[in-house]
Amino acid sequence: MNIGLGLPIDNPNALLTWARQADASPFTTLGLLDRVVYDNPEPLVTLAVLAGATTRVRVQTEVLLAPHHNTAILAKQTATLDRLSGGRFTLGIGVGGREDDCRVTGTDLRRRGRRLDEQMESLRWTWAGRPYAEGVGPIGPLPATPGGPEVLFGGFAPAALERVARWGDGFLGAALPPAHMDRLFRDVEKAWQKHERPGRPRLVAQANVAVGESSMIDDARANLLRYYAFTGRADYMADGLLTSAEAVRDTVAGFAGIGADEVILYCWSSDVDQVARLADVVFG
Template identity: 40%
Template sequence: MKIGIGLPTSLAGTAGEDVVGWAVRAEEAGFSTLGTIDRLLHTSWEPLTTLAAAAAVTGRIGLATSILISPLRSNTALLAKQAATVDRLSGGRLTLGLAVGSRPDDFEAGQVEKTGRGARTGTQVTELRRHWADAQAGREPSVGPAPVRRNGPELILGGHSPAALRRAARLGDGWIGGGTGPVMFAQGAQSLRELWAEEGREGSPRLVALAYFALGEDATKHTEGYLRSYYRDAGPFVEHILRGAADSVGKLRGIVGKYTEAGCDELLLMPCSRDLDQVTAAAAVLGLLG
């Protein structure tokens, strides 16, 4: 299983130099991917803009929106252009993770209708691929630039509902489970594999997951503070998220082991502290530093 790490762009007080330094150190430490999460009404940074900056200071590490709330980007042609631009900047390193979003306040602030967002996301996936194919074929007029990767960036779709899993099996290159823990991930992954086969898809879907972490003396303080803020409107679900957060060396190793057993292809460790030493500490615990 590959191990990636999230950028600290949803943590209050993060500066540009923090993000650039984090990206450089994560690549040096041997992580597979840099991830970003997405909210509108939060201090979190815009994911594709952030990944463009990360692309400029790295040369190997993957870049992933994990995830991007695609219905909030109602201009799909513009989204296709933005994603293709990051893909070109990074030499084809972009994975575009998409999901429908759930927070009503994000949709209210974005003046986007929340109802019907699942169907609209499915349509967006089809339109994104059409725009990228037209650009790569050199058709005129088309929305450019042409992505580097054949058929465009890898598209990983999120969500745990039956409709979301079916959409991922039908339209995606794989599925990304949120930070809900390895048990729920394993259940979703098994459903996704079965639906993938029902859809007559060849090969195997790529399976990705998130896990929150912080290490060091104040690790529990950081995980409590950040996750209670980010999931402040999630009700009792925040307690489930907190129980699954890795706030010690032992818990981090245990969580990685459980996701490996669940058949996860790549686990993205999302930080609850913006201290740059978190990158090196996690890499050392997981043996990524060689």
């Protein structure tokens, strides 16, 4: 089972160091979240920079809130990132749920799921090199990955799990322990079979982590509380933060036990020593 890192968002200037250290370690993926009305770096721009500073590790949106993006531009950006990274890009994608993000981007909060379905049809069409629309030519460049970059859908609703089978390559589940993630993984597999997709979906789990001194853990908790304040469940999210080597190892083992192909350890402290510490915990 692969293990990746989710990148912190409170100090963008440190992310090049994070990426280079991760590239020199056994971690397989660097993930970065997406928000609009928040003090986070834009994920596609940031991951393009990080892909150029690395040679091995994959880069992944976790997850990109696609309904807030112009579809044609998104097709071009993602194909370009996949091309320039040599096929090391994974598009984690979802609908989002923040009213303020919808307001500033002109997105209809009530139909963002339908918009994502429409976008996926256009993205798949465009990545295959077909004309974007009647009377309009193709949008290049072609991605390095035939048919487009790997697509993982995030979410909990049945519609999100169905999208995995209809449009995706796999599922990215976050903020649930292995015992609860197991049901979502199995539901994804059932949807995959229902749609008669060949092979199996890739199953990826995310866990929030911060391992180190108490001051660093306090900073991580504060970042979590601030980021998830809009959900009304911020305390629950902070309480789920894994802060010991034993908790991280047990959770990784739990996800392996339910068939995860990869676990992303999402870091909520910008202390770059997290890379080495977590590597010691899971690979040492």
